Amino acid sequence: MIFPSFHLVIKQCHNQWRSLLFRRISIINQRQLSTNNDYKKDSKQQGNNILVQSQNNQIDVTAFTHKAQQAVKDCVYSLVIVAGVVALGGVCYLILHELYSRETPNGIYKEASKLCLANINVQEALGTPILVHTTPQIGSLRINNVRAKMFDEKGRRSMTVSFYLTGKERSGVVAIKVQKNISNKFVYDYILVQLDRPWHNQNILHVHQNLN
Structure with missing residues (x-):
């Protein structure tokens, strides 16, 4: 009678050990899956950040180019205006000098x-x-x-x-x-x-x- 009871105890222990081992394996698998999902999320987020940064850099370069072109245009327009004012001033001086100067x-x-x-x-x-x-x-x-x-x-x-x-x-x-x-x-x-x-x-x- 003793041997069957002992055998039953060993079998129960074995079953408990297998159950515990199965639980540990499940927990480890869940952790690995969670880690993989987090890594994928981080990789995706990093990729999105790189894409956004690249787009921002491209926008910055475009804005700088536009500002540089506008600055050149403004400079050219300013030079044309200054040249026109100088030419007009010279013509006005000649006219006034001819009209009002005695030495003409x-x-x-x-x-x-x-x-x-x-x-x-x-x-x-x-x-x-x-x-x-x-x-x-x-x-x-x-x-x-x-x-x-x-x-x-x-x-x-x-x-x-x-x-x-x-x-x-x-x-x-x-x-x-x-x-x-x-x-x-x-x-x-x-x-x-x-x-x-x-x-x-x-x-x-x-x-x-x-x-x-």
Whole structure:
């Protein structure tokens, strides 16, 4: 009777051992499966992170290229604007200098015409009112430019200017000659008015004459 009981105990122990071993193997398998799943998840997440980083880098390169191209365009546009402003400023300076500077044909014309109109002999010879014009005919459609000629004489910059006067009695042609002095300013050599008809037996009136 003892031997069958002992055999039963051994069999029960064996069954318990097999059950325990099976449980341990199951736990180990579950852990391995969990580890593999975590590794796969980490690998997938790492791949996604690398893909996102690559896309971000590509976006950054594209944005930098776009900004660089825009900066070049802005620089070119700025240079064009600056060049246009400089050119416009130069043109405005030339126009203003020609209109308002005395040291130009237009400046000498304006000053000499005032001297002629203020001269008593010119007023009496031509008869007031007196018109000043740069072309032979009053109201001519030709461009109203002052007739001037620049040249060098004895090392000095010289210029001759001519224009016309028309009064009630007579008309005349004004001839002017100026030279640069040591201060680089124009001084008059003479201002003469040649009449179309004599006045007091005179054909030429001296508005200004440098006796030196």
